[in-house]
Amino acid sequence: MMNATALNTFLSLSFAPLFVISLRFFEFEKVALVFTLLMFVYLSFVLITKQNLKTVATPFIYFILVLVAYYYASIEFVKLAPTLISGAFFIFFLNAYIQKKSIVLTMVKRFYKRELGNIKEDYIAKSDGYWAFVLFINTLVQLYLVFDDNNLFWAFYSSVGWYILMFCALLLQILYGNLFLFRKNC
Secondary structure: OOOHHHHHHHHHHHHHHHHHHHHOOOOHHHHHHHHHHHHHHHHHHHHHOOOOHHHHHHHHHHHHHHHHHHHHOOHHHHHHHHHHHHHHHHHHHHHHHHHOOOHHHHHHHHHOOOOOOHHHHHHHHOOHHHHHHHHHHHHHHHHHHHHOOOHHHHHHHHHHHHHHHHHHHHHHHHHHHHHHHOOOOO
């Protein structure tokens, strides 16, 4: 059985470029209709296989917005899908920061099996606010691109560009910790 989380990752990487490439060969309404049908099939698959709410949310958002885009013949609704997903991540991290539920520390502890030490653990535990800010910036960029006419840049940013932003933000967090916090406390 295919992993729905992997399919969601594939969807987030391929949706925007495939949509824009399809527009070079077909009319918007035909592309939107085909993508609506594809999202309906995928959404049906995740519902039938009883996936969790997080896994269902992505194809649901894409399905609804592509359907609305088809109805109104407007690509802006298609371009809104990554913005809403990014906004949901922002809210998720902001909520974790406010409630002090450290999502980042939980993920680090899951994948990094060595002892972190009190200073590193405290630094990582407080980083949800940083990631909420990064995701807020990402959401603003996505929102700007909804109304920008450059569909190729939207396709690039919505598929891999935001991954580059997240990678650079991660590097900055690691560098800051290693250069300014951990070194002087050793």
